[in-house]
Amino acid sequence: MKKRKVVVYQVFTRLFGNTNTMNKPWGTIEENGVGKFADFNDKALSEIKDLGITHVWYTGVPHHAVINDYNAFGISNDDPDVVKGRAGSPYAVKDYYNVNPDLAIEPSNRLEEFKALIDRTHKKGMKVIIDIVPNHVARNYEGLTNPEGVEDFGLNDDTSVEYSRNNNFYYIPNSEFKVPEWQDGFLPLGGDKNPLSDTKFKEVPAKWTGNGSRSPQPDINDWYETVKINYGVRPDGTLDFELLPEEYAQMDYKVHCKFWKDKDLPDSWYKFRDIALYWMNLGVDGFRFDMAEMVPVEFWSFMNSSIKMKNQDAFILAEVYNPQLYRDYIHKGKMDYLYDKVELYDSIKHIMKGYGWTDHIPVVQNGLKDIEHHMLHFLENHDEQRIASPDFVGRAEIAKPAMVVSATISTSPTMIYFGQEVGEDGSENAGFGSPTRTSIFDYVGVPAHQRWVNDKKFDGGQLTDSEKELRDFYKRLLNFTIGSSALMGDYQEIHFYNKDSTENYNHRVLSYVRWSEDEKLIIVSNFDVDEDYDFELKIPKDVISKWGLKKSHYDLTEELYGEKRSNLKIEDGIGKIKISLQPLESNVLSLNR
Structure with a gap:
């Protein structure tokens, strides 16, 4: 079976099906509403699938701290002094063996409702991805539904010392945790009264905070709602476990699994491995x-080899931002994919904003060519500004050429964030944090997305004409990518060749070719918001030779909209195509043999 592109749809689970439009800052669940697992019904999942999606990343599934009263279900109330927002951060997990009760119609049956969603997603032919956050857990971690034999984080820790190899947390002996000093008028819950909102949270001794702060009173900008997990890294940074030999970077997951099999490892390693296997x-x-x-990368070798031994096709994506670490985390840590943020995303963002040059994109691809398959591409996710936000570019259409490039320049997966396909602008003032990014901390409606949801008809019935056109563009593009063999084949940039030799071709245009044995593509994009470009694109002799082209001309089809284009003419071994690009237009041209 031939490999095809992977397309991930990241959806913030509690926001997807919420049709409430009130959007009161710091609004309660009753005021602003919340979506449920059940909102992903057959119709909704069919529409996601038909968009060209292969994998759904359901963000915010594990039970994290929330400001809502679930005492009736045996769940302790969370303290607003150590929760960000009212709905809580999905990255402050409170119970790894259950799911967020907000997402269930019947909270006591919440895990079964999520399992039903897994089944529905699979029946539509898509895979399910969820988050695991190994670096930290919620300050008030409390496993209520642990499987038999599973003990909570910290239960057996020696709290009299800062560090012990098998402690799950780091401690600040002889101290007491203090909540941050609230600044610039900030108050938890926007100042609304809550029995637990008293600037106090009992934690004796205080633990290190998730981002590494060793102060018993973290700063308001620290990850104060979380505590850091200890993997056997001593406070001075030295490692209290066996290192993975360098040659293991070239070995597969089975060899890695065998390496760790008889090793004595820190307790936290086993805890997170067992969590992953539980969800699998x-x-x-x-x-x-x-x-x-x-x-530590050694932990990932242990964790990911254990996952792959259970399911060799498991999808493993990691948030890593330091390019100097990419290859270690891919080869030693056995990650399938890393965010391509610092290289491709940042470069494309600058081009979209008008001051970056397309010249940088081939340089980025060349620098990553040995790991290009592992660098997942995106233009939005929950951490980044919405494209249509005025603080980014203010118009969703400006992303069209960027999206074509992001989705077609490499063999790596493509990811889009729910609402991106209809131009959501993230302008809601939900409470904690600031607009431009759809809130992950509060109960909120997502207006453009809600127009597509259309009172849970999931048919786009309330979308504007421009929003419908944008979604159609994404649907055409993503469906083309998952069916293209060339996009899992070879790549060569032809940008600099044309920039040096083609009149009216400049750094607002980008071109490259992709090919497999049975498909040949020429891709050219215009990033300019205002300017048309008309030129004769040249295909270098070496590409013509690699493609084995013998005739003097070939017909071309534009794959996104199915239009015939001018011929590829070959003269003296060089290919020539007349190109006419409107502002923000791309051509994905396939060669007709």
Whole structure:
């Protein structure tokens, strides 16, 4: 079976099906509403699938701290002094063996409702991804539904010392945790009264905070709602476990698994391995690992080889931002994919904003060519500004050429964030944090997305004409990518060749070719918001030779909209194509043999 592109749809689970439009800052669940697992019904999942999606990343599934009263279900109330927002951060997990009760119609049956969603997603032919956050857990972690034999984080820790190899947390002996000093008028819950909102949270001794702060009173900008996990890294940074030999970077997951099999490892390693295997047993197909570079690469070798031994096709995606660590986390840590943020995303963002040059993109691809398949591409996710936000570019259409390039320049997966396909602008003032990014901390409606949801008809019935056109563009593009063999084949840039030799071709245009044995593509994009470009694109002799082209001309089809284009003419071994690009237009041209 030939490999095809992977396309991930990241969806913030509690926001997807919420049709409430009130959007009161710091609004309660009753005021602003919340979506449920059940909102992903057959119609909704069919529409996601038809968009060209292969994998759904359900963000915010594990039970994290929330400001809502679930005492009736045996769940302790969370303290607003150590919760960000009212709905809580999905990255402050409170119970790894259950799911967010907000997402269930019947909270006591919440895990079964999620398992039903897994089954529905699989029946539509898509894979399921969820988050695991190995670097930290919620300050008030409390496993209520642990499987038999599973003990909570910290239960057996020696709290009299800062560090012990098998402690799950780091401690600040002889101290007491203090909540941050609230600044610039900030108050938890926007100042609304809550019995637990008293600037106090009992934690004796205080623990290190998730981002590494060793103060018993973290700063308001620290990850104060979380505590850091200990993987056997001493406070001075030295490692209290056996290192992975360098040659293992070239060895497969089976060899890695064998290496760790008889080793004595820190307790936290086993805890997180067991968490991953638990979710896989429920049918989850893969994971997105939050802030993976803050956890030792040796742990990832152990964790990911264990996952792959259970399911060699498991999808493993990690958040790593330091390019110097990419290859270690891929080869030694056995990650399938890393965010391509610092290289491709940042470069494309600058081009979209008008001051970057397309010249940088081939340089980025060349620098990553040995790991290009492992660098997942995106233009939006929950951490980044919405494209249509005025603080980014203010118009969703400006992303069209960027999206074509992001989705077609390499063999790596493509990811889009729910609402991106209809131009959501993230302008809601939800409470905690600031607009431009759809809130992950509060109960909120997502207006453009809600127009597509259309009172849970999931048919786009309330979309504007421009929003419908944008979604149609994404649908055409993504469906083309998952069916193209060339996009899993070879790549060569032809940008600099044309920039040096083609009149009216400049750094607002980008061109490259992709090919496999049975498909040849020429891709050219215009990033300019205002300017048309008309030129004769040249295909170098070496490409013509690699493609084995013998005739003097070939017909071309534009794959996104099915239009015939001018011929590829070959003269003296060089290919020539007349190109006419409107502002923000791309041509994906396939060669007709």
